[in-house]
Amino acid sequence: MEQDDKKLFVLDTNVLLHEPLAIYSFKEHDVVVPMTVLEELDQIKDRKRDVSRDARVAIRALEDILGGQTTPEEIVSGVPLPKREGHGDAVGSLSIFPDHQLEFTQASLPGDNNDNRIINTALHLQNQFAPRHVVLVTKDINMRLKAKGAGINLVEDYRTDQLIDDIRFLTKGFHQFEGDFWARKEHVNTETQGRHTVHRVPVKEVGEENFYTNQYLIDEDSNFCGRVLSNNDEELEILDLGRDRLLNLDAWGIKPKNVYQGMAMQALLDPDIDLVILTGPAGCGKTLLAMAAALEMVVERGLYDKVIVTRNTPEIAESIGFLPGTEEEKMAPWLAAITDTLEVLHKHDVNPSGSMNYIMDKANIQFKSINFMRGRSIQNSVVLLDECQNLTASQIKTMITRMGEGTKLICSGNLAQIDSNYLTAVTSGLTYIVERFKNFDGSANIYLNGVVRSRLAEFAEENL
Template sequence: MNKDDRKLFVLDTNVLLHEPLAIYSFKEHDVIIPMTVLEELDQIKDRKRDVSRDARVAIRALEDILGGEITPEEIVEGVNLPRREDHSDASGRLSIFPDHQLDFTNGSLPDINNDNRIINTALHLQKKHAPRTLVLVTKDINMRLKAKGAGILMVEDYRRDQLIDDVRFLTKGFHQFEGNFWDYTDKVSTESYGRHTVHKVPLTAFGDEPFYCNQYMLDDKSNFCGRIVEKTETELKFLDLGKDRLMHLEAWGIKPKNIYQGMAMQALMDPDIDLVILTGPAGCGKTLLAMAAALELVVERGLYDKVIVTRNTPEIAESIGFLPGTEEEKMTPWLGAITDTLEVLHKNDVNPAGSMNYIMEKANIQFKSINFMRGRSIQNSVVILDECQNLTASQLKTMITRMGEGTKLICSGNLAQIDTNYLTAVTSGLTYIVERFKDFDGSANIYLNGVVRSRLAEFAEENL
């Protein structure tokens, strides 16, 4: 490829924090890291926050390429990216631009902060390397607007881990047929395995509709409900569940209030499903179902040894040391949803407070910070990872790879309540794992359609 045909990508700091190895994601094109970005990474790497690890990984990746016998002149000019098995298409060059040597007093934007300095650097490089195309890549929405207004022709979000363009297209974990399911096909073969009935139907009966393993199927005219256990090129094999049976499931005294909760409870109570992903609006029952199922599986059925509850707590690493008590007690302010759920599960007991304390000891419920989960191997446990919508794909990967033998992971989140600056519904790690795991036979995903918390919560979800 001609040099003028290769693009120049200038990366903002938040791109490297979002994905530390982002420098390998631009194929044959060249990547430029302004010196200001290195300074920001240096300031972040020693913070007591989860993001500091990503900063250190990014710095080490740059050191692996630019360290050793590379001269300062070569670093500025650009060094060929080394070949990596997981990024075999990366063949461009990487360089560090010494923007601290430039005089930005007459720049397009006042030199008052790092964002403006990076934008001015991109403007300088756009002019210097014309007619080559220069692209500023940042996760910061406001910075993208400022850069456009300042005169940068190409400004983009970093979306390498974005698997869908619109969250409305995110798989919900079930497919609802119009009418009666059995009207779609008359070619059915049935097998019985103890209490379970499995049907096989030809795939051609449903046109081009995509189906996935452990996807639920239901219709709107009959009692039909099934879960796909196997899909081949010619047929679907699904477990016959039935809506009535799902609605009569029970875990720790909790019964489903709608069919979506019924499907979720069936997946939660199945020990053969290692990962259950629950999505849906506030008040749909995600946390309540997860905790009820966890207590049932640990205390009543004895299938697991303990319950570990964790969630994303961005500010916890800096403030946790100032709180009194053990790690579990320090985590209490961030896990109010879990303790609220335990109160609901035991509100009718003679002594609710005593019941909660007894169950927390009996089920060995542990509250853990996500910041301290790295390096662990969790065995024979039910792990509830709450508020997943605020995690990146790499953070969720780190958590999922902690799960050892005999462990069930329950991930839940609401994509309408993302609190972090650099994530949207389509770039959230929760969206990422829903799409990545939809073909995995050890996982199930259910969108809990409908608010059951209260009529006030339901009205607010629909009208606000």
């Protein structure tokens, strides 16, 4: 490839915090890291927050390439990226640009903050290497606007781990047919497998939808509800569930209020499904269903030994040490949604607080910080990972890889309530695992359509 055909990507700090190994994501093109980015990583690496780990990983990755016998001149001109497993197509170079040596011109932005220095670096390189394409990559929306206004021709978001372009196209976990599902189905083969009824229907009679394992199927007119067991592109194998049977499921005294909750409860109570992903608006019942199913499976059915509850808390590493008590007691302020749910499940008991204490002991409910889950192997447990929308893809991968034999993981979140500065609905780790796991036969994903918390919450969701 000619040198002018190779792009030059200038990385902002938030790209390396979002994906510490982002330097390997640009294939044959060259990567430039401004000195200001190294200074920001240096300031972040010692903070008592989860993001500091990502900063340290990024710094180590840069040191692995640029350390050793590399001369200062080579670092500035560019060092070829070494071969790395899983990144075989990364054959460009990496360089550090000494932006502190830049002299400001009339075209430059004032160098009074780090964002401006990085933009000035991209501007300088754009002028120096023209007509070669220089691309500034940042996850900061405002910085992208400033860069465009300053005269940088190519400004992009970092989207290597983005699987969809519009959140409207995110898999919902179910497909609803118009009318009656069984209308115009001429070649159906039905058989009984123990307590279950399984239908085999030609794919061409079902429709052009790309059906996947454990996707739920419902229709508008009949009582039909099924779950896809397999799809070989010619024949669809469907487990018959029945809408009435779903609505009569029971977990710890909780029954589904609509068919979407029924599908979620069926997946939650199925021991053959290791990962259940619940998405939906506030008040749709994600946490309540997850906790009710967890108590049912641990206490009533004895399928698991304990319940572990955890969630992402950006400021927890900094704040947790100042709170009194054990780890569980320190976590209580961030897991109030779980204790609220336990109160709802036992509000009709004679002594609700006594019931809660008894159940927390009986089900061995443990509140854990996500920061202290690394390195663990969790066996024979139900793990509730709440507020997943604020996790990156790499953070969720860290959690999922902790799950050992006989453990069921329940991930829940609302993509409309992302608090992270670096995530959007399409780049959230929750969106990532919904798309990545949709063809895995050990997982199910359900979008809980409809707010059931109260009529006030329902009106607010629809009109605010």
